[in-house]
Amino acid sequence: MEKIKMTTPLVEMDGDEMTRILWKMIKDELLLPYIDLKTEYYDLGLEHRNETDDQVTVDSAKATLKYGVAVKCATITPNGARMQEYHLKEMWKSPNGTIRAILDGTVFRAPILIKGIVPYVKNWTKPITIARHAYGDVYKNTEIKVPGPGRAELVYTAADGTEVRELIHNFEGPGILQGIHNTEKSISSFARACFGYALDTKQDLWFATKDTISKKYDHTFKDIFQEIYDTEYKEKFEKQGITYFYTLIDDAVARVIRSEGGFIWACKNYDGDVMSDMVATAYGDLSMMTSVLVSPSGAYEYEAAHGTVQRHYYKHLKGEETSTNSIATIFAWTGALKKRGELDGNEALCAFADKLEKACIKTVEDGKMTKSLSLISTCENPVILNSLEFIQAIRETLETLL
Numbered sequence: 257m258e259k260i261k262m263t264t265p266l267v268e269m270d271g272d273e274m275t276r277i278l279w280k281m282i283k284d285e286l287l288l289p290y291i292d293l294k295t296e297y298y299d300l301g302l303e304h305r306n307e308t309d310d311q312v313t314v315d316s317a318k319a320t321l322k323y324g325v326a327v328k329c330a331t332i333t334p335n336g337a338r339m340q341e342y343h344l345k346e347m348w349k350s351p352n353g354t355i356r357a358i359l360d361g362t363v364f365r366a367p368i369l370i371k372g373i374v375p376y377v378k379n380w381t382k383p384i385t386i387a388r389h390a391y392g393d394v395y396k397n398t399e400i401k402v403p404g405p406g407r408a409e410l411v412y413t414a415a416d417g418t419e420v421r422e423l424i425h426n427f428e429g430p431g432i433l434q435g436i437h438n439t440e441k442s443i444s445s446f447a448r449a450c451f452g453y454a455l456d457t458k459q460d461l462w463f464a465t466k467d468t469i470s471k472k473y474d475h476t477f478k479d480i481f482q483e484i485y486d487t488e489y490k491e492k493f494e495k496q497g498i499t500y501f502y503t504l505i506d507d508a509v510a511r512v513i514r515s516e517g518g519f520i521w522a523c524k525n526y527d528g529d530v531m532s533d534m535v536a537t538a539y540g541d542l543s544m545m546t547s548v549l550v551s552p553s554g555a556y557e558y559e560a561a562h563g564t565v566q567r568h569y570y571k572h573l574k575g576e577e578t579s580t581n582s583i584a585t586i587f588a589w590t591g592a593l594k595k596r597g598e599l600d601g602n603e604a605l606c607a608f609a610d611k612l613e614k615a616c617i618k619t620v621e622d623g624k625m626t627k628s629l630s631l632i633s634t635c636e637n638p639v640i641l642n643s644l645e646f647i648q649a650i651r652e653t654l655e656t657l658l
Contacts (some may be wrong), residue, residue: 257658259292260604265321266596268295271329272302273564277378277572278582278643282589285647290608300351301334305582306344313351316540317358324599327592328559345351356390359551362449363388365532365561366546367539368587371621372633376538382518384535389446392438393523400433408433445552447481450522451489453550460499463522464508478502536561540632543581549590558591560584579627580643583616615654624649
């Protein structure tokens with residue numbers, strides 16, 4: 257077949273360790289033979305981030321805003337051990353955090369459903385997409401370890417010098433303190449990204465906080481969501497036949513467990529961090545989870561929800577065989593290609609991405625899979641393939657669909 261042409265490049269962010277190895281396999285086996293691939297390439301591997309003082313991460317985020325669509329490989333967020341291993345100049349920040357901040361984006365994570373991989377919550381027959389507000393709260397906190405008796409206050413000093421003070425606690429002995437914050441701008445961006453993504457994917461949107469206890473902090477989230485929905489999105493939701501639903505976070509958890517799925521669940525930062533892993537595990541495995549970063553301006557960045565698969569990478573370096581599931585990384589590519597095709601009116605590109613996703617699912621449903629998938633599959637006699645063989649098996653299936 258003639259290669260599919262692209263009119264606009266998408267931003268390609270390469271990454272680290274085993275996912276970097278899979279990245280090249282996916283391009284060589286599943287993309288380049290079929291697409292005249294146009295990308296603006298950025299190497300976000302830890303060595304190159306270190307060489308550029310992390311400027312490459314900033315540049316890739318700005319390019320995403322320029323072109324509107326990016327696809328990202330998993331990357332290392334270094335700790336002390338990584339600093340020594342990679343001889344880093346400093347402990348560079350999370351690339352995802354840097355990109356999220358520049359895009360002012362919200363992260364949407366959804367499971368990839370395959371027959372034979374049964375969710376632990378049996379009534380979950382449709383995917384649940386977690387929308388995580390990726391700013392503030394405990395992730396930008398300030399903490400104090402209180403050494404002994406004393407008075408702790410929350411103090412806000414306005415630009416004109418006036419102060420607002422609230423007593424936090426009179427300590428009679430040692431303890432701990434934590435200060436967190438958020439901004440109305442960030443909350444509004446989060447809300448608009450959630451409403452926009454719900455319209456884009458034609459799914460109901462749920463949102464939950466603890467506003468009965470946190471009558472100013474959490475209640476502000478609730479109020480901003482409701483105001484933006486009523487003034488900007490209500491008519492659009494009604495026209496599309498989808499709903500916006502607010503409830504308390506504890507009630508939401510109970511409802512989610514009893515539901516069949518098929519909706520977006522918007523969560524504050526910490527709730528989204530925890531619940532996305534809970535939902536991923538309940539559906540089967542983090543390696544079967546997609547992740548999309550959406551900016552209020554409509555820029556999209558697609559990646560796998562999992563990390564760099566460090567253990568497999570060390571085996572690979574020793575020349576040992578690995579059996580690494582690449583489906584979430586493949587779906588990052590297909591998501592980006594579909595969005596690029598949608599924005600450019602390139603139906604052939606959208607159709608190819610759809611067929612590649614179907615090929616991934618059919619390959620596993622036909623009993624050909626990696627070792628990790630075989631452990632959660634109900635398939636009686638699975639054929640366990642190594643990393644490259646699995647991608648090649650997907651290519652064989654893809655050829656039957658083209």
